Amino acid sequence: MLGQKRPTKREILRTAMSVFDPLDLAAPLTIAAKRILQATWKLGTDWDEEVPDDVYKDWNTWLEHLQALKKLDIPRCYPGCTHAVKRELHTFVDASEHTYAASTYWRTTAADGSINVSLVMAKARVAPLKITSVPRLELQAAVMGVRLARCTEEDHDVKPDQRVFWTDSRTVLTWIKTGARAYKPFVAHRLAEIEEETKTTEWRWVPTAHNVADDATREPPAYFDQAHRWFRGPEFLRHPKEEWPSETRAIARSPPTGEERTRTDIIQALPDITRFSSWQRLRRATARALQFIDRCKAGRGLREGTHAISHRRTQKTEQNDPNWRQTLKKVKKIDKTIHTSANKRKFVLLEASSRIGCNHRNKGPPVVDGHHPYVRLYVQAVHEQLHHAGVEATTNEVRQRLWVLRMRPTIRTVIKNCLRCRIRRATPGEPPTGNLPAARLAHHQRPFSYVGLDYYGPYNVAIGRQHQKRYVALFTCLTTRAVHLEVAGGLSADSAILAIRRMMARSAPVEIWSDNGTNFHGADAELQKTAREAAAQEASARAIDWRYIPPAPLSWVELGRLVQSIKRALAVTLREMPEGRVFTTLLLEAEYTVNSRPLTHVSVSADDPEALTPNHFYWGSGCLPVVQQLRHLRPPAVAPRPETRRHVLDSLDTSTYPRCNTGGSRNAWMRGRDSHIPRQRRRSSSSGHHNEYWYPTMSDEEVGRAPEIKDCENRNGGRMCTTE
CATH class of the missing domain: 3.30.420.10 (Ribonuclease H-like superfamily/Ribonuclease H)
Structure with a gap:
């Protein structure tokens, strides 16, 4: 087919499958045909459609390399294997972006010390069409190498005295030495198979230049005969073990690859306290989480869930303040009622000192911080259990089980933020007075x-x-x-x-x-x-x-x-x-x-003028002049005659009794503008209370708080709701 017409995908498949090599002894050449066939699938070429120019060029190159197989003579006898003093089975694995391969070799040592290395079998595969990382392909090659070694041992009568697996991937060596439990399923499943068939000490690192499996993952070699290292094995196998390549740096310090599984402790798997608004719901959710984690163990329930939350609270304190133990010593010097105890769960628990020596439930209650969310939820639960009791009743009940630092301020804050108590104490708001016309x-x-x-x-x-x-x-x-x-x-x-x-x-x-x-x-x-x-x-x-x-x-x-x-x-x-x-x-x-x-303030000082009244605007003075003069008249002992009454009226000074005193009215208007009108700025509610600013400034605690809805009656007897 070399130099003839351009082949189709069907013809390429027929030619590639006509090469019979069950042991993949010529894998560096035959794997190239599989890569070409995979390229036609990526391009979407039909079965009877001629391949593109790039594929046709690679196909002709492979056919030229295939001509070397006509002159290839592979000896199938393992020299010195029958009478060898020591037999070793060496497996090399390697991978690239498009191919991964593995090969096994017998290394025999004769009585005279001569060493022979022979190729047993090999295996090469193309990478899947789905994009896969090179470390994963290296791991696939390692699994394939383990299977080749197992097949070699099962199909030969002689058994190796030692097995050695070689790879140039430090990532794969790190995964094997770490174990399958530390990684995600893809890596963990393959590592589990490797752990079943091999030991960690059987795996060694080899440089890429000395890795013979690398020949099957690259382009076909130009000269591929029986003298090629693919058949003879690497040169260092003919030297003593002291001269074999070894890894100088620590493999365990390799950078993370993203395949590591996030190890979660039981305490870290507990629910987040800040996401709960009820202590009972937090307690039950924690018990459910522990039941799921450790289903087979007995005794985990609500009590164990409470202890686990306490353990997590202690760990959280240690993360926020690494020097909290030194701080605790200073606190204990001030407060003699606090001491430290370590319980069976191996975490530190602060307890209040007590003279009670027997095993009583009130003996040494745990010391907790009043600002912690768990403590706030517990106080809220006790407050609701006591039918929303006051501070004293809630404090008495809380201190039976916990010794809360800043107990009363904490309980007051919880009761103040209780929504039901706020609704019960709320009063309907009053609308402000309208503007003056x-x-x-x-x-x-x-x-x-x-x-x-x-x-x-x-x-x-x-x-x-x-x-x-x-x-x-x-x-x-x-x-x-x-x-x-x-x-x-x-x-x-x-x-x-x-x-x-x-x-x-x-x-x-x-x-x-x-x-x-x-x-x-x-x-x-x-x-x-x-x-x-x-x-x-x-x-x-x-x-x-x-x-x-x-x-x-x-x-x-x-x-x-x-x-x-x-x-x-x-x-x-x-x-x-x-x-x-x-x-x-x-x-x-x-x-x-x-x-x-009076319309203004009535002063008792002799230096201040009299209070402003409506009569000042109407008459110009606080009272009528005729009334002021009549007050100075003494009442007669005998009722006066009509002419006497006329004499009294004639004696009055009517010049000071005008209809409206212009000067007094002007003075009254000036005083009213300066003193009376400014007093009307304040708004008053329907209850008579005056507020300079009707809408008060909200505090930081009230910002973001849910509005309170109050049910009240309106003036017509109907029901209405107001929000505050």
Whole structure:
């Protein structure tokens, strides 16, 4: 076929298989045909398709080398083997990226000291199509060499006195000397077969230049005859053992290859404590892990799982602080209640000193660190077992089994972070007060320019022999907080309009704010609605902007407080059913009393001015001038005559009684801007508590904490949930 047409894959296979060499005595030549055939499979060549140029070139080269087999004469007699004094069987193994091979040789020593080396058999194979590392192929060659040696011993009547296996791979020698248990399955299974057939002392290292198996893993030799070293064996076998090659450096120090198995201790195989939130679950998982690891041993259970966790905790402490034993000696000098003991499990256990000599469960409880996750889980389990008891009960139960360093702070921290206890102690949050409207801050405006309107009552008033109901219309200046009261004959539209017109006769409001009538009860709802609609029409006719506030806002809670103040003032003087004129008089006196309340801090120092009141904005002073003059008059012993009363009124200084003192009002506005308005910056909750900053800054412990959900009732009796 040499020089003829280009062959197909079928023809290459037929020619390669026509070479009969069961002992692979010509393996350096015949293995090349198998590599060429494997190349056709990698290229995907069809059976009857001509091979590519590269394969065709290698094929012609192999055919030229194959011609050397015609002149090859291999002697099959082992010289001196029958009458030899000593027989040795030497096996050489080697591998490359595409081939691995092994060959065996008889080495016989005659009585006169002459040494003969003869080839017994060989074996060469191509590497699999799947990419395999060279160390693994070297191990495959070692396994094949062991099988060749076993076959040679079984098929010969004479037995070797000594066996020697040679390899140039230090990695394989390291694997063999280490053992199969230290490596992954691929390496471990093959090492197990090698350990069954050979001994570790039978394996030796040989340089690649003296390894005859290397000839079968390379390209075919140019001159392959019976004088080739493949048939005669390496030259060093004809010398004494002292001259054989040996490894100078330690084989055990070879770098890792990735085939090593990660050896896991029993304690390291335990579950990670930081991944558990329950002590009971950690305890049971640890017992299950120990049961799986050591299933045949009896006595491992929950108690053994707890001891294993303690062992791991001791090892973890030693890893974090190698000098923890020296630190322990210093601690023992300070705390005399701690001593060290070594139990049967061969790990150090710190125990508290005790006078109890008998074998009692409270004798010397173990000393543990309060910051360790296991201790926190155990304290949490005891806390839940005691139905979420307090610090004292939990401390008393924990110290029965463990002596926790910083016991009380640790238990307080665990109870503080208990979710169920936090939910039980949580209180619903209160919404902040809304922002003040612009009408509340409209300074330097006429009093009652921005008015808030509300109704309250009814009051029973005597009109002749009849008893009639009267309501009170409360007008409050949203800026100065002054109040004006008008008596409404009822909830009819006419009564509401008349009350607003009487108020407009004193001051012309720009805006009127009122609620939507929800403060009136069942039967008065329709009448109140009619009164509100009629009042709104009257206000629109006088160019007044009427606005409605939402139901029960916290920013308008002052309207209800003013109603309470007026009711409190009337409760002192209104003790029986008054007449209409008396009721009006008492109502005006209550109005004056409420307008005299201080809006700023009342100082007792003589150097400070008087407190600011709504009367300062309305009259220019804290009280009416006519009242100040009437206070200096002595009451007469006998009621004066009408002309005397007229004389008293004429004697009053009416020059200081203007409708509105402009200078006093201006001074009041300046004081209100500087002292009264800044006091309204703070937000107040519905319970009356003031907070400068409503949303407090969260501490580091509260960051990342789950929100607390609190179930509470709203103002309408329904259920709602709030989060904190």
